[in-house]
Amino acid sequence: MIRYDLTCKNGHAFDSWFASASAYDALEKAGQLSCAVCGDARVTKALMAPSVKESEAPRQPRRLSEPGTPLERAMAELRRKVEANSDYVGDAFAREARDMHEGRSPERAIHGEAKPEEARRLIEDGIPVAPLPFAPRRRTN
Incomplete structure (x- = not known):
């Protein structure tokens, strides 16, 4: 991971x-990246400083359930709204989106997971989809 x-x-x-540097490059080339704040698709890598461990006593970690920065709070609020106002369809996202678009299934708000090639085919076929800036929580029985 990088x-x-x-x-x-x-x-x-x-x-x-991202899974790797080449995974980032592939997503960028396919136009699959978007701003986590405004959704703009014109995203570029920023200059980064290397990650260096602190030599002093470690800081008390914040619990992951407590967003700290304005961006983290905005992302948490977006996740809450998506999960409250749409149905999670898991790996069936591409099929469900296509069925709704073609009238085989009633329209409703959904979120889930799709492979990059499935998402690309949906977009090429004029089916409106957008990537979420967070991974869906896995639901188990």
Whole structure:
């Protein structure tokens, strides 16, 4: 995994994790990146400082459930709204989106997961989809 500091053309700064440097490059080339704050697709890597461990006593870590920065609070609020106002369909996202678009299933707000090639086919076929700036929580039985 690799973390990049990113910026959009509107000046918003945020970071994101990628499986590898080549995974970032592939997502950028496919137009699959967007600003976590405003949704702008014109995203670039920002200059980053190396990660250096502190030599002093470690700071008390914040619990992950407590967003600290304005960006973290905005992301938490976006996640809360998405989860409260849409149905999680998991790996069936591409099929569900296509079925709704083609009238085989009633329209409703959904979120889930799709492979990059599935998302690309949906977009190419004119089916409106957008990536979320966070991974869905896994739901188990």
